Amino acid sequence: MIKYTKLSPPPGEHEAERASNSYLMSLVAVVVGLPLPIVNLIATLIFYLGNRKSTAFVKWHSTQALLSQISVLFLNSAAFWWTINVVFKNAEASNWYISYMITVLIVNLIEFIMTIITAIQVRKGIHVEWWFYGELCDQIIGINTKKENENIQ
Amino acid sequence: MKTFSKLILTVIGIGSLFFIIQLVDWVAIFNPQKISKTTEEKLGELYWEIISKMEKEVKNDSITIPIKKLFNKIADKNELDITELKIHVLQNEQINAFALPGNRIILYTGLIKESENQGELAGVICHELAHIHKKHILKKLVKEIGLSTIISMTTGNGAGTETVKQALKILSSSAYDRNLETEADLTAIEYLENAKMSPEYFADFMFKMSELMEVAKELTLISSHPHSEDRTKAILDNTKLKKDKHQDILSTREWDSLKNNTYNVVN
Numbered sequence: 001m002i003k004y005t006k007l008s009p010p011p012g013e014h015e016a017e018r019a020s021n022s023y024l025m026s027l028v029a030v031v032v033g034l035p036l037p038i039v040n041l042i043a044t045l046i047f048y049l050g051n052r053k054s055t056a057f058v059k060w061h062s063t064q065a066l067l068s069q070i071s072v073l074f075l076n077s078a079a080f081w082w083t084i085n086v087v088f089k090n091a092e093a094s095n096w097y098i099s100y101m102i103t104v105l106i107v108n109l110i111e112f113i114m115t116i117i118t119a120i121q122v123r124k125g126i127h128v129e130w131w132f133y134g135e136l137c138d139q140i141i142g143i144n145t146k147k148e149n150e151n152i153q
Numbered sequence: 154m155k156t157f158s159k160l161i162l163t164v165i166g167i168g169s170l171f172f173i174i175q176l177v178d179w180v181a182i183f184n185p186q187k188i189s190k191t192t193e194e195k196l197g198e199l200y201w202e203i204i205s206k207m208e209k210e211v212k213n214d215s216i217t218i219p220i221k222k223l224f225n226k227i228a229d230k231n232e233l234d235i236t237e238l239k240i241h242v243l244q245n246e247q248i249n250a251f252a253l254p255g256n257r258i259i260l261y262t263g264l265i266k267e268s269e270n271q272g273e274l275a276g277v278i279c280h281e282l283a284h285i286h287k288k289h290i291l292k293k294l295v296k297e298i299g300l301s302t303i304i305s306m307t308t309g310n311g312a313g314t315e316t317v318k319q320a321l322k323i324l325s326s327s328a329y330d331r332n333l334e335t336e337a338d339l340t341a342i343e344y345l346e347n348a349k350m351s352p353e354y355f356a357d358f359m360f361k362m363s364e365l366m367e368v369a370k371e372l373t374l375i376s377s378h379p380h381s382e383d384r385t386k387a388i389l390d391n392t393k394l395k396k397d398k399h400q401d402i403l404s405t406r407e408w409d410s411l412k413n414n415t416y417n418v419v420n
Contacts, residue, residue, distance in 0.1 A: 093183075102174050102179070103167065
């Protein structure tokens, strides 16, 4: 699920902190205590936009944080509107509904744990690539991150 | 592995997780209906405690027996289980009837007085029964006062009498969601026709209410049930059983006695 790479030379202290913060941004909704799935995404997106002109290491990790949030957003939005229908409309709290909510909870929990682990590792200057997202980031940014990172001074 | 294959595998992974989870009968484990029922019962008791302090309940058999006969016949013809239903007739001049959480229906004597025949009264009764059987009441409360307030009311944390009174005011005087009202009207038509009563009388009552609205806007049932004219038309459009095929539940003597006794209680 997670692939660790030690970069040589490692990213600078300031870079590692900024890259790590992009993951912490995605946890902001938990801190705020809002159930709205959009809050996470907005926070991560703002951070991503703010770091567009940053170094490759920071840019790469803020993209990974953003992409993971977008994926979870689809699942969470469906859960949110389904719940609204159950509470306010005539939808039933069926087995499908409960199962979906449990699935969403598990996915969110995995994402939450992975985010914390990644934030810690990235703060130490270790390059962390997630399953699927890591490759996607490489393609979106359009560079081979590891090589780029190896050149970071 | 290519990115696209990884994406497909991720989607399949989440899908499989969902599939495995739904194999468990979560409804039996969590029993959301039971939780909802307990909450409704607690709320119903809370409301009734306050209403019974504020209003006088009519316990005269000459009024309650024919009312219960109407309910029982309608329920019987529609195979509705009303064994847990609590019917309260309150001495109040307002033309109003409303359902409370926890299977309670409140009828005001003003409504019985205003009903020209039992078809009209049965229409209102069927409408309130529909709200109960379609589980509209808790939905309305959640929408109007919020889930957190309801939870605090049922658990007794931080909800004072004022909060409960406010919620009670909402239940007795403000409108349900328009879709819920329409659903309750259509269900009421079904109940009435199954009981061999013509919904045209219910439409008459709604029309009368829309006319009364012009002169007495303070009447609760009117203000709480907007668009009475539209509803009258909708009821008539969906009615199959006309007045000439209508069959009363109460005998003429029973109905007259109910009306007279209601006047005697009020006056």
